[in-house]
Amino acid sequence: MSELPKTSSESATRDRYAAAAKAPEAALCCPVDYDPKFLEKIPAEVIEKDYGCGDPSKHLKPGETVLDLGSGTGKICFIASQVVGPTGRVIGVDMTDDMLEVAKRNAPIVAERIGHANVEFRKGRIQDLGLDLDLLEENLRQSPIEGANSYLAAEELGEELRLKHPLVADDSVDVVVSNCVLNLVENRLKRQLFDEIFRVLVKGGRAVISDIVSDEEIPKHMQHDPELWSGCISGAYTEEGFLKAFEDAGFYGIEILKRDPEPWQTVEGIEFRSVTIQAWKGKQGPCFERNQAVIYKGPFLKVLDDDGHAMERGKRYAVCGKTYDLYRKSPYNQFFDFVDPLTEIPMAEAEPFDCSRTVERSPKETKGADYDATTEAANCRDGGEGLDCC
Incomplete structure (x- = not known):
């Protein structure tokens, strides 16, 4: 089967995280204090090979349906599984086969330890939550891409799959979380990414996103460095730009839940730090x-x-x-x-x-314009004699 078309930044990210699924890489991770009571149920392999810069799972509630973008080896998913409980549901989406292999292999172990199985992992790109890559690959095995016509046919197939068999359906998720992954998406696709987050959320749902942001605009030469890009540096939003991305996608109630006072890393004088943002869907409609x-x-x-x-x-x-x-x-x-x-x-x-x-x-x-009632003085408080007036 021919390989799916991919950009240099996506290729660099996929290759680096595939390697990180096999051997831990400290440079991909910010120090995060996760609740140890949740971590003790998760195999060490998952914890050692999962990377992030925050803990959006601490803002979840029992019974919610949660989507984790860029779920990696599944650490946030497995924490979320315990938080939402047996009445909740957790979906992890990742594009890296090696990461998904670790996550899927450990899911039954976590389920046995916590007493319920409510996590599933799906292969897809977080900026294209309609396209199920496993379904696409299954179809392409039967009709490999061998020329321009078959490439165009594959694009049509992708559109059909998005419509009839979406990876994540419209209005189906209570909370979208992500942990240091949005910055890995190409800049030209970031608006599409936020539109997809908005699409899959139910009305009244919310996004809780931890990511790396910069205090200054990132120069072009840094953006074109694959090592810096896959290391969560070159694709980072500015602090103001990150908030505006939520606003432009139609979210409301946008707030900074956490902003690290100290930078995680400084490159060429630009500070990169972790923030966690919460934003809500639901102000659409007539007044x-x-x-x-x-x-x-x-x-x-x-x-x-x-x-x-x-x-x-x-x-x-x-x-x-x-x-x-x-x-x-x-x-x-x-x-x-x-x-x-x-x-x-x-x-x-x-x-x-x-x-x-x-x-x-x-x-x-x-x-009401005609309201002219006169009433007795209301009791301000109860409790005993002499305490019934203002």
Whole structure:
């Protein structure tokens, strides 16, 4: 069978990680403190030959379906398996056969030790989560690439497999994690990579990504160095660029969960360090008016959200129903108070809301223009005689 077309950076990465699956390479790994109670269930071979710069698994929850991009020998997958428990599910995707061999061989051992089997490993490229490389190779054994026409036929086959038998289906994953792998993808394919992460997540799902970033732009001569590229250096985003990549793909609630204060490595004066980013999918969709308001509680005088709404501390602001619901969830809810209308507006009766504007909301809008009730003083606290008033 003819080998699949590959770029020099992808080839260098595959070759280096194939070698690292056979013999540990310290240069590919940042020091990371993983929870020892999870590591003790994982064979030493997996731990010694798996490489990373963070621990996104510590942000997972029981019962979630997790996708690990660039899963290597499976360490993060096997940790995630224990965190999500028997009701959860873990999928690892990697393109390196030697890494996958170690992971698949050790999966039954981990399953026996933890008492449940909820991990599977699939062969694919993380920037193309639709294409199952095992299925493609199986088809190409029957029809090898031997010329231009068969190459074009193979491309058509790939498109058909993406459509009918995707490696990872749309809207099928609660959390996408990755540990020091996104930087290995060619720069021209990085936007596609983030679009794929967004595609496979369910609405309300999130990405938790640990990766290496730089404090300055990386010069061309470093980007063209295969050794630096496969060593997680040349393909790194800048710190600002990494956050913007999530924003451009449509994520919201983007936050830095961890940023190493000290650089992992410095090359030609450029600092490279590990960060862990969390970002959410789910702000897509129309905006409707339901007379709801939010109050930014501080501590800053004013904040600017991802949609350009500038809100001052302590003021009521009109928001659409979608934004109202998003702000009631993590990571926003701790910073806002929420004001429901006295009379709820059913969604079927809601009018479109112009989210391009930022306006304060009068209390009369939420209470109703004719509201003129007078009430007795409310009890401020309970507990005994003389403690029932403000």
